Amino acid sequence: MMRSLWSGVAGLKTHQIQMDVIGNNVANVNTTSYKAQKTTFGDLLYQNARKAAGPTAVRGGTNAKQIGLGAKYSAIMTNIEKQGSIQQTDNVFDLSITGDSFFVIENQKGEMTYSRDGSFTVDAEGYLVTRADGFYVRGSLQEGGAAGATGRIKVLPLDDEGNLEKMAGAPTTDARITGIISRTDNLLSSDRGRTVDLEFYGNDGKTYTARFKFDNAGDNNDSTYRATVTGIYDENHQLIEGGVAENTTVNLVYDPTTGAFVSANDNTQGQFQLNFQGDAAAAGSVSVDFSGTFNYAPKNGMSGSSLEAHRGDKDGNGEGYPEGDMNGVAIARDGTITRLYSNGQNRFAGRISVAEFANVTGLSKEGENLYKATGNSGPARMMYVDDDGGYISSGSLEMSNVDLSAEFTDMIITQRGFQANSRVITVSDTLLDELRQLKR
Template identity: 40%
Template sequence: MMRSLYSGVSGLKVHQTKMDVIGNNIANVNTIGFKASTVQFSDVFYQTTQSASGANALTGMAGMNAKQIGLGTTLSSISASMSTQGGAQRTDNATDIMITGNAFFVVNNGNGNYFTKNGSFTIDGSGYLATESGYYVMGWSPDPADPNKIKQDTVNKIAIQTPENSTTPPEATTDVTLKGNIDKTDSNLTGDGYIISSEFYDNLGNAYTAKIKLEKDTAATKDENQYKMTLAGITDKDGKAVTSALMTGVTFGGDNYTIDATGKITGTGTSAIVKFDANTGAFISTSTGTAAAPIKTLDMKITAASDTTGKVTLFGKEGVIKYDLSSITQYSTTGACSISSSKGSLENTGAGKKVGNLSGISIQTDGKIYGSYDNGTSKLLGQIAVANFANPAGLESIGGSLFAATQNSGEFDGKGKDVSEDGGKFSTGVLEMSNVDLSSEFTNMITTQRGFQANSRIITTSDTLLDELINLKR
């Protein structure tokens, strides 16, 4: 009689535990990255009142099955549904990331590595990628030997808006392209000259503007299809004339110029010449070049005041900026010239750059993080690493949407993997929602309630039988 009582008690205990798990699942229905758990029962050992016997040919007796009385149920397992992907919740936050696949983010709080599906990340006050609960997101850094590649080594925290990543170095301008049309009827060509403003950078990121004067060639040949180009001045970003304290001299198109303490520039040689075809208006050549052997560029070489070697690097490679004039034409238009200057060659090289300030980041599907800078530079900042386990259900939940490795999950090697190695990917601007299925949970809740009720009836009925037994003496 007492066996049924204890069987009922065991049934109450396991159904109560299952209800606890169901309650936790439902409570976390909106927890980012939460993995629902399921409960499994198993029967416990039996009391054998008679063992099984085989048939006996001598006595003619048939075989008999064992006679066993079960002693209730016990908890077999509580397993998290790690392989079931939760839905995607759109956030449009650039640092919110969802993993497609069975991999986990690796995070660290200084005491060790932990693992999570919650990709709600932010950038902390020190400029590192971190979780909102203060764990660093782990990954790899660019290879010092080649900053455009990732060095997959032991995982470490990922620097985003740190001092070394907040800016990118400037570049000096080495090429300038002049485009547009020269209309020979423009009165400026025979007056004060047509001024072309040409911007360029030095290798410290300082911006300057060269004033280039275009005018008709008044030499004895009086060729209406060629023009003189001279340097009229150089100003800084504030429009102030650059003085000899910064530049002691400039060579433009073979003509030497001196700069005095007030910024006045004076040419001491022959002006550069630009030639055009009289019949087609097309560019022919600069200076001494010909149609058969055209020279399409004019060089401007700047000598810095601090230069003592003759090889100036402050204003580009040895201080030389090449001006490409091959795109200029000589057509009759509205009576006005329209020449513009742009930094860089026709192949978009040599434009130079100012100092770049970090303006945003983007995270690729493989976890590589690129910084965008306001000077047009894109820089590789790092890559998010992931962890894979042979048995992800063997991970131990420690709260805070975090898991710890156990002997049954498999160990983390400390290096991690590229998420794309196993066909996974990252999606930015979305988070993985809980994988709790409410319809299943409510169904399990009903069956669990009925199971609990049935086991309680075992106890009350057994108690009634015991009461009847005690009353036999009356």
């Protein structure tokens, strides 16, 4: 048989495989995070008609005479390292990675697989899963925990009946009164006094209001004043009868020369413990700081005081917050997932872990945009996405990195190569026919 006939057949096979790869690339031009493949060819074994010989004393050297036996596909490479374009989706659970890392996905067998496809959703139990198959996304469940200590990330805090759990409120433990007690304020000498309302959160997470009455302490001393808690009101602004405990009067003293604060009930730090009782016992106890007030006589014609009540101490601690409903989720660039609540608070839900490999092109494609580690890829190195300078973008997806112009160019070249090899077979057949006709 003519060797060219078999070389042509080998060429047809290799170009057919290349066309299969090109067709798969084109088919996945819009597949999320798909990585294009490319075929490389190699020549087959050669038949030696004569071996190479070195020069001798009487004769020069000669090259080998080798006849090739066709071509084969030597490798199919996946272009994993080339990033696809980023498409905005505005879905908070659609994530794209900028960098070389992969999401860590637990498949139905409990095996760790890896993916660049960040099209995720939340299942009925509140876990972050892949949208296509419901495979669990892995990450750290402890704030500040190690990236390698992964678990299934539970985004939504659901109770046994599948309802979102509310966030319990935190009571206000500290408050402060600030501003000016004016020596020319006529209200301070009246029966009504000047009132200041302090809104705070009780032990039950509800909102309460304590009303303070400021007056001149019933004397003519311009440096002594008095603050009395006259009542406590519930979240509907209804007075709670008998809710104010005894000893709720605070005697305030100021420096007669500078107007600076001196003491509150002889406490130079200005602290006063406000307690409640009866039907208002759930309001708890609040430490009120009066050291932020001072006393002077204005010279600009203004006679009113400017007192204000604030939750929290000078550093913002002890402010408390009410009961809250979860109303959103935020995913940061470092992969941290945060639950957002209606009371202005937020809580850590988990942090997405990622994996990198020594030889990323050695990964094995498993379908569904998933990869598995192989002996040639090396084991997964668990990390956070920003450990190597990458980041995660919420509300976007990485698209396919297929270059259609290059694929169509390769398609033309493959078609011509296939045609040429077909022509080799046709010509070889003609030669065999000529040989057959020699008998006639």
